[in-house]
Amino acid sequence: MDIVFxxxxxxxxxxxxxxxxxxxxxxxEGQESTTTTSAPMSSSLVPVTQEMLSKAGGDPQxxxxxxxxxxxxxxxxxxxxxxxxxxxxxxxxxxxxxxLESMETAPIVINGVMFLTTSYDHVYAxxxxxxxxxxxxxxxxxxxxxxxxGPNNRGVAAWDDKLYLxxxxxxxxxxxxxTGKVLWETQIAxxxxxxxETMAPAVADGKVLVGxxxxxxxxRGFVKAFDANSGTLLxxxxxxxxxxxxxxxxxxxxxxxxxxRDIAAERAALAGDASFYQTLGGGVxxxxxxxxxxxTVYFVVGNPSPDLFGAERPGDNxxxxxxxxxxxxxxxYRWHSQYIAHDVWDLDAASPVILxxxxxxxxxxxxxxxxxxxxxxxxxxxxxxxxxxxxxxAMVPQENMWVLPTPxxxxxxxxxxxxxEWSPMAFDPTLRLAFAVNLHQPMTYHVEAAKYPDGKLxxxxxxxxxxxxxxxxxxxxxxxDTGKIAWQHKTEQPMIGGALAT
Numbered sequence: 001m002d003i004v005f006x007x008x009x010x011x012x013x014x015x016x017x018x019x020x021x022x023x024x025x026x027x028x029e030g031q032e033s034t035t036t037t038s039a040p041m042s043s044s045l046v047p048v049t050q051e052m053l054s055k056a057g058g059d060p061q062x063x064x065x066x067x068x069x070x071x072x073x074x075x076x077x078x079x080x081x082x083x084x085x086x087x088x089x090x091x092x093x094x095x096x097x098x099x100l101e102s103m104e105t106a107p108i109v110i111n112g113v114m115f116l117t118t119s120y121d122h123v124y125a126x127x128x129x130x131x132x133x134x135x136x137x138x139x140x141x142x143x144x145x146x147x148x149x150g151p152n153n154r155g156v157a158a159w160d161d162k163l164y165l166x167x168x169x170x171x172x173x174x175x176x177x178x179t180g181k182v183l184w185e186t187q188i189a190x191x192x193x194x195x196x197e198t199m200a201p202a203v204a205d206g207k208v209l210v211g212x213x214x215x216x217x218x219x220r221g222f223v224k225a226f227d228a229n230s231g232t233l234l235x236x237x238x239x240x241x242x243x244x245x246x247x248x249x250x251x252x253x254x255x256x257x258x259x260x261r262d263i264a265a266e267r268a269a270l271a272g273d274a275s276f277y278q279t280l281g282g283g284v285x286x287x288x289x290x291x292x293x294x295x296t297v298y299f300v301v302g303n304p305s306p307d308l309f310g311a312e313r314p315g316d317n318x319x320x321x322x323x324x325x326x327x328x329x330x331x332x333y334r335w336h337s338q339y340i341a342h343d344v345w346d347l348d349a350a351s352p353v354i355l356x357x358x359x360x361x362x363x364x365x366x367x368x369x370x371x372x373x374x375x376x377x378x379x380x381x382x383x384x385x386x387x388x389x390x391x392x393x394a395m396v397p398q399e400n401m402w403v404l405p406t407p408x409x410x411x412x413x414x415x416x417x418x419x420x421e422w423s424p425m426a427f428d429p430t431l432r433l434a435f436a437v438n439l440h441q442p443m444t445y446h447v448e449a450a451k452y453p454d455g456k457l458x459x460x461x462x463x464x465x466x467x468x469x470x471x472x473x474x475x476x477x478x479x480x481d482t483g484k485i486a487w488q489h490k491t492e493q494p495m496i497g498g499a500l501a502t
Contacts, residue, residue, distance in 0.1 A: 166197030211284025247316025309460025
């Protein structure tokens with residue numbers, strides 16, 4: 001459903017809502033990976049150069065990144081759609097895919113050709129003006145495919161004459177953009193251990209950047225860089241360090257609220273066994289942002305494993321629930337800022353980082369990295385060192401934070417979906433507003449003891465929707481220079497999906 005809001009310049013696109021449940025899925029039946037050609041593609045399709053990718057945010061003719069540009073503002077500079085004519089928008093065409101599943105994809109457009117993905121790792125090339133299909137790639141999944149939360153794929157990346165696809169069986173596939181032919185594929189991680197890929201990769205200076213899913217299965221998260229021509233692994237940044245993951249034993253969250261931790265008990269548990277770092281989670285759900293001027297990659301890291309049973313993982317569980325910056329060329333750590341230490345509520349960081357400028361506490365404009373959290377806050381960081389400049393007013397109700405989960409269930413708001421789920425925000429630099437879609441889903445948090453099940457679902461409890469309490473959503477505009485909510489529009493249903501500003 002597309003929602004249009006008069007008197008603003010933001011469009012929120014909602015996808016089918018998936019509650020925070022995890023499932024292991026069987027690979028689709030079929031033969032080898034196949035590409036079916038329906039019509040010859042126009043010769044106007046050109047190789048995507050690094051210069052084109054670098055200037056994509058100011059290109060009104062193309063949409064070369066899943067989130068529009070390396071800074072991921074999802075802001076389109078053209079003025080054809082405005083507050084005077086947006087109500088007159090009508091469907092130009094409907095393109096029917098062969099996959100009867102939800103779609104959580106962000107298409108890209110190159111010289112009039114749209115490339116989009118579906119669940120189960122299909123890729124389509126279509127005419128962006130008419131919807132005519134050029135080719136259709138169907139990935140054959142391996143015998144073991146384990147994923148959360150649904151068989152989604154969120155898009156491809158483009159570079160030179162290639163497209164790059166991450167798959168549910170944890171592979172990186174390079175396709176020829178003009179034909180859909182497979183050029184190479186490489187194994188990113190072991191799907192039998194719970195690793196999978198749903199994010200749209202990013203490509204910068206010949207490096208394909210991908211994270212991983214699997215925080216509900218006891219993986220050890222990472223971001224990896226692969227050579228865009230050959231698929232050779234260039235570097236790996238582990239989101240769970242082998243040493244130091246206990247952190248500073250934080251007693252409060254990033255906003256200053258008490259986390260109600262038993263630090264003494266956690267310290268004693270850590271002294272007994274620290275090997276759990278290998279199954280501590282820390283997946284990276286969404287596409288990283290890139291600052292080429294400083295050679296820095298920015299991303300947020302998801303929840304620790306198991307989600308709710310913290311006794312298995314004493315300490316702050318770094319770098320889960322954090323924004324992290326690493327070196328583009330080497331993957332070396334630069335900084336991190338953690339939102340919730342030792343998270344036992346699954347209120348992890350998922351929505352992709354936005355790079356922009358924001359007013360610092362000294363009143364000066366500062367290079368910033370911005371994230372919309374499941375907590376319901378928009379967080380604004382100084383992207384030079386990660387320091388938190390401010391957090392916004394709460395966009396959703398917050399109650400009983402941070403009450404600890406119990407076997408019987410403890411009520412806390414937000415529910416485990418947020419807040420802002422994986423949904424990408426948009427940022428309008430002229431209005432100084434970040435636009436977020438929100439969920440309000442009252443839940444109870446239940447904990448139970450659970451040992452690592454070797455690549456199977458590992459929640460350590462459950463979060464349950466309260467049937468008697470109404471659910472709703474919002475589209476919210478936040479001023480990044482003040483943290484104040486500029487306006488908010490309530491929706492009847494919880495909202496998941498990306499925002500676009502123009």
